[in-house]
Amino acid sequence: MFHRSSDRIDLPSLPEALRRIIDITKCNEVDAESLAHVVMIDQSLACKVLRLANSAYFARRDKAETVTDAIITLGSGYVRNLAASASVLDALFPSNAFPGFHWHHFWKHSVTTAIAAESFYAFATGCRKKNEESAFVAGLMHDVGKLVIARALPFKFRQVVETCRERRLEMLSIETELLGTNHIYIGKQLARSWQFPDKLLTGIAYHHAPENAREHQDLAAAVCAADMLAKRIEDSYLVGMHPNISLGDIAKTAGLDAQGVNFVIDEVRIGLKRCGEILSWGKDMPYDMSRAA
Numbered sequence: 001m002f003h004r005s006s007d008r009i010d011l012p013s014l015p016e017a018l019r020r021i022i023d024i025t026k027c028n029e030v031d032a033e034s035l036a037h038v039v040m041i042d043q044s045l046a047c048k049v050l051r052l053a054n055s056a057y058f059a060r061r062d063k064a065e066t067v068t069d070a071i072i073t074l075g076s077g078y079v080r081n082l083a084a085s086a087s088v089l090d091a092l093f094p095s096n097a098f099p100g101f102h103w104h105h106f107w108k109h110s111v112t113t114a115i116a117a118e119s120f121y122a123f124a125t126g127c128r129k130k131n132e133e134s135a136f137v138a139g140l141m142h143d144v145g146k147l148v149i150a151r152a153l154p155f156k157f158r159q160v161v162e163t164c165r166e167r168r169l170e171m172l173s174i175e176t177e178l179l180g181t182n183h184i185y186i187g188k189q190l191a192r193s194w195q196f197p198d199k200l201l202t203g204i205a206y207h208h209a210p211e212n213a214r215e216h217q218d219l220a221a222a223v224c225a226a227d228m229l230a231k232r233i234e235d236s237y238l239v240g241m242h243p244n245i246s247l248g249d250i251a252k253t254a255g256l257d258a259q260g261v262n263f264v265i266d267e268v269r270i271g272l273k274r275c276g277e278i279l280s281w282g283k284d285m286p287y288d289m290s291r292a293a
């Protein structure tokens with residue numbers, strides 16, 4: 001199904017806790033206690049939800065002491081989306097290191113894209129504090145296809161990384177050339193097979209070409225602009241690469257002027273300072289081999 005039978009990529013199965021959370025949040029009226037019951041089945045997930053609700057990012061006045069409190073703070077939609085992210089990372093983060101690929105920077109890229117996507121989307125839709133969580137989580141998960149490739153085809157992933165660095169090109173085109181598929185297509189298949197909400201699927205599937213999205217195009221554009229902005233301001237996870245992305249191109253993608261983009265950059269800087277809990281999810285990542293490259 002992913003071309004080239006010898007390089008077949010099997011999608012990982014849906015983690016049990018996430019399957020139950022998706023089922024329970026399909027009903028419109030899900031109460032925090034039932035959801036808490038399901039979240040608590042998975043201890044590492046329960047910890048993440050609790051830590052996140054108490055993190056500076058959500059600036060809660062009283063401490064959430066139980067998972068139910070945490071769900072009330074975050075809202076059931078957010079918990080479902082974050083549970084999806086946490087389960088995906090637990091299930092998919094590769095245990096291998098790859099020369100020239102920096103996993104910590106990759107995770108920081110995902111978090112930076114999440115914060116920026118939330119901010120761009122709030123601007124684009126003109127409704128702050130409403131529905132932005134879908135943009136945050138879509139930003140966090142936008143490159144999930146890369147995790148699937150790295151786990152399923154480590155040798156090929158290594159070749160993709162090497163070729164990108166040699167030819168100074170982005171991963172998407174090199175993946176397509178060497179694998180006959182890419183992280184966009186694989187991310188979309190994963191989002192479908194794990195029954196992610198439509199907005200999340202769109203953010204993952206169209207973050208390099210939002211103009212092709214049939215619905216939720218504003219969300220796809222927010223994730224695309226956020227991905228570009230993250231690449232402009234961060235250390236690249238492809239060691240030694242510095243993509244040259246102009247503020248003008250980011251503004252055009254986001255549908256904002258330069259002032260709007262600068263405002264988002266300020267929000268990203270503040271958000272990253274507050275994001276310690278989310279960033280620390282990545283503390284168990286494999287040692288990166290960048291120095292060995």
Ligand SMILES: [Fe+2]
Pocket residue numbers: 142143183207208
């Ligand atoms: Fe991407």
Ligand SMILES: [Fe+2]
Pocket residue numbers: 109113142143227
């Ligand atoms: Fe990205």
